[in-house]
Amino acid sequence: MSTSWFDQAIGLAAGVLLLTSVLLVWKRSLAAAVRSLAVQGVALAALVAVIGIYEGDPQLVAIALLVLALKGFLLPWVLDRSRVRIAAVREETPLLNTTASLLALSLLTMLAYLVSRPFLTLAPGPTSAAVPVGISLVLYGFLILTTRRHAISQLVGFLVLDNGIATVAFLTSGGVPLVVELGASLDVLLVVLILRVLTSRITAEFGAADLDDLMELRD
């Protein structure tokens, strides 16, 4: 198994991860966001699988399958259902307009690139070279969380954040034990389910899933 094949595959998976997150910010349609998220999940699974195959670690491959099932299919499906149920079409008025968010993305990428310097100098190699992508994902997730108003977008942001953390974890430690990953995945699933219930409740209460309405609860 040649290293250049490995390089290419890691590079491609990392590229798809980045591209899907850019698309997430670019498109205001929630359906497109959920689709991009699904693709991102698949890319993450592919990344894990590539590392697993390269290192000949069956446990990593099993984790890859788990990630694929959970992030590639289950979570997007859950999200999509709740999107359909509350009939949400698009993110109407994000706090930061699309153009500015996109420019913010490029700055965040740069930041990610700068802060990941220690990883790159410690262990040069294709896996650590893709670490900035994971950190970018974390930052993008935060950006989405802080600037989008719709509850579904919030979930999307949260999942991007989680994908980012997972990416960094797999790239730097060469994988986490199956049990830990299983636990983490279940946590995420649980959070998403709870948030989904909350979203439905917000919609039922206010007739919209705009989180700014929650401010009214303060009184």
Next chain:
Amino acid sequence: MTPIQAGLLTQLALAALAVVAAVLTPPRLRARVAGAAVVGLGVAGAVTGAWALGGGQGALRIPVSLPFDPVVLSPDRLGGLFMLVAGLVGAVSASYGISYVRGPAASRTSWSAMAVFLLALQLVPAAADAVSFLLCWELMAVSSTVLLLAEHAHRAAVRSAALWYAVMTHLSFVLLLVGFAVLADAGGGTGFAALSTVPAGSAAASLAFALLVLGFASKAGIVPLHVWLPRAHPEAPSHVSAVMSAAMVKMGVYGAVLVTIRLLPGGPAWWGLLLLAFGAVSAVYGILQASVATDLKRMLAYSTSENVGLMFLALGTGLLLRAQGSAGPADAAIAACLLLVVSHAAFKTTLFLGAGSVLHATGERDLDRLGGLGARMPTTSVAFGIGALGAAALPVTSGFVAEWALLQSLIHGANAQDRLVAVVMPVSVAVVALTAGLALLAFVKAYGIAFLARPRSEGAAAAHESAPGMRVALVLAAASVVVLGLAPGPTYTAVAAAAGLPGPQPVGWWGIDLSAVGALLDPVALTVLAVLLVVPVLVVSVRLARRQPRREVDLPWGCGGVRLSPRMQYTATSYAEPLARVFDDALRPERDVLVTHSAESRYLVERVQFQQHVGDIVEETAYRPGIRFVDRLGLLARRLQNGSIHRYLGYSFVALLAVLVVVSL
């Protein structure tokens, strides 16, 4: 006596002659006699500068009755370059001024101030010690303020502009004074030779760098210290604006280059980053404001901010790359900075003189009220068009060459080992690209709205071509834009020599070969190729035209109607409207839409009035609060002064007592 000494003495003599001529000759002859002397002064400066640039040596010591060393004037190669630029700009602008000036701008004071101003401009780069530098600098500041005040009796805006200018320019002076003092203290002398003994890594050097760069940035019109620029340039007489924008602002750049290349070479990377950040902000903000400005000269002033921003960006890139060890691209960046200086001097002179002709002919500066001048002022139109091409950095003008060199140095500057540079370079490329794109829009707007289409006011409709003297100066300036663009090789060699860089390989017909970054540009060859391609088209066009000449018809398309008035054309405001909307958050334009409904029904509209004003957001957010604070202090101070003589005597008495008490302690 060396040629340099002779040149410097000639300049002093010609300046004195010009002042005497301005004071003594009758008004009828004043412009011609004093103007000729000022032109001579400019030419003398240019010749001296060229000699110094070529490596000529020589120092002029002028003993002054101050407790200092004598004033020492001894231009080196770098100073020579700037003296050459200032001299040429001054000569062309003054020769334009001879036919241009009327009224207060033609007074004794104005012509004397013009001579002193130009002399000071030419001597700033000749100064060889900090004291002489500051003396010349202050002379330059004071004389330009006097020039700016020329029309103060007629327009209130002039007074306000002069006030802003005076405050900012003295702020700059104070910063420079303190900066040089810090440096002189560390270096043990005020001569540049002594100053350059300070190691660049020391704390004193860094402090001095910060102070000096702030001072120079203020003179150079770098955002956020640019506020005087868009006020002063429009209000000064146009030939003075040309000198201010094309030469005086460059002295700020000269100062920055002087400090970072000559006095304190090898500074740390953050120096470069600071300059680069200043430059980037200035470039984008300046050109954004220029794109939405409707006052022709205000727009040119903001474009100056943009261009100086690019120069700082280039200089910063050069310093950063030097500090990080990529010498080749660093040299290219520093050379690009100086190329930008030369090129900007050429096209901004053209543009300001062109704007002067427009103002002279129509009495209008507002683009929204101009139009159709191309047919009425063909020479001015072509010259301004060439200047605009230069400002938009299109081939084959001087602006294009400079920006090409800058981009080449930027894309070759980064290497993967150095992450700081790898992060900074792409951002800089994006900034330069956005600036170039917006400059394109701004200058298409300026040229297209002012010179094409139909006149939008009576003043524009009654425009006439300017006097031959003005046209000659304009044509000279425009020609320099093209020549510098076609033959960048010699210019590059000159600026490389000025900054002490290895010269480029001469290539082809006066082209440049930046072998350090593996790029080559030969505008003449490019032009030849373009001409070869255009010739067949022209041949076909001419043959077709012989068969069927073009015919003029009454009106352009008006949706089937024929009520097409010039008011239905796009104006400068509407031209930049999409852009103003895109950059709404950065510009914060104030819009007023006033709809008058018809008396019969609210659904019928009688008239719609639209007003848009784009203020300077930096001024409003950063300066206004400060000014309000000072105002409040002033009010407080007025309480101390109530006009009672007893109170004033009381103050003196208290002061005396305080001094006595302190002395006795």
Next chain:
Amino acid sequence: MNAGALVLVVVQVAVMVVLSPLLVGVMRQVRARMEGRAGAGVLQPWRDLRKLLGKETLQADGTSWVMAAGPVVLLGSSALVCALVPLVGTTTFPLVPDDLFVVVSVLLLGTVALALVGLDAGSAFGGMGSSRHMTIAALVEPTVLVSVYALSIPVGSSALSAIVEARIADPASIASPVSLLALVALSVAVLAETGRMPVDNPSTHLELTMIHEAMVLESSGRDLAWLELGSWLRLGALLGLVGSLLVPWGIAGDVTVPALAVGVLALALKLGVIGAGLAAGEVFLAKLRLFRVPELLAGSFVLAFLAVTASYLVVQG
């Protein structure tokens, strides 16, 4: 070297002059067929050109020499771009390298000429088209230059022929994420520069939405012919450039008759496929609102920027 380059320039420009009207014809025909119309045939642009060149040239009262000079400048700049870009072969004059920055500037010269033609007539539409055209051109510029930057990094040179040759030598580099990101960004920029969907609808004559058509509204006869041919050449050259970067095979490395023949055939094939694909895509696209265009361009800018950032990742990894 010089003679070879001269031959290549002549071949490229001649081929493009022949091919680009055909390209536009193919695109219109594909679109017509997909929309259920019969279409005017692939040769219609050529027939239009011939007709326009034979017609009398009218111009509105009060217009200036720009009306006559602008079209020639646009055509000249497009022809120069055709000559510089490696479409058929990579041989260049030693003194006129196909530096991408130069190519972009030459292209912008045409953009400016067109915008001035739009302003010159003094009608409301011309100004509107010109203003929008320049706004878009200004915002496209960062994407173009940053993607140029991204493409130049692996080669260490902004000369197009060097980039294309490197891609022929190492085909794997084309499929790398960096190159794909940069190409996608460049393609969006090309769509915006040439006024295709979703930025401008090339077939619209709805007065309030048109951009390109608004600027050429006042031109007629040979002026209009040159404007149209210039715009088509520009479209052809830019699509050809994307084609050369995406599928660099078939481009002649030297100037021999068989190599050039293969180059011309490959170019025709690439242009045909890209044009047909673009036209097919346009059928399904709606034009963006003007104020949504900056979002599109910002997105493509981010892609180009990521390409640059990522290329440093890959290079040092």
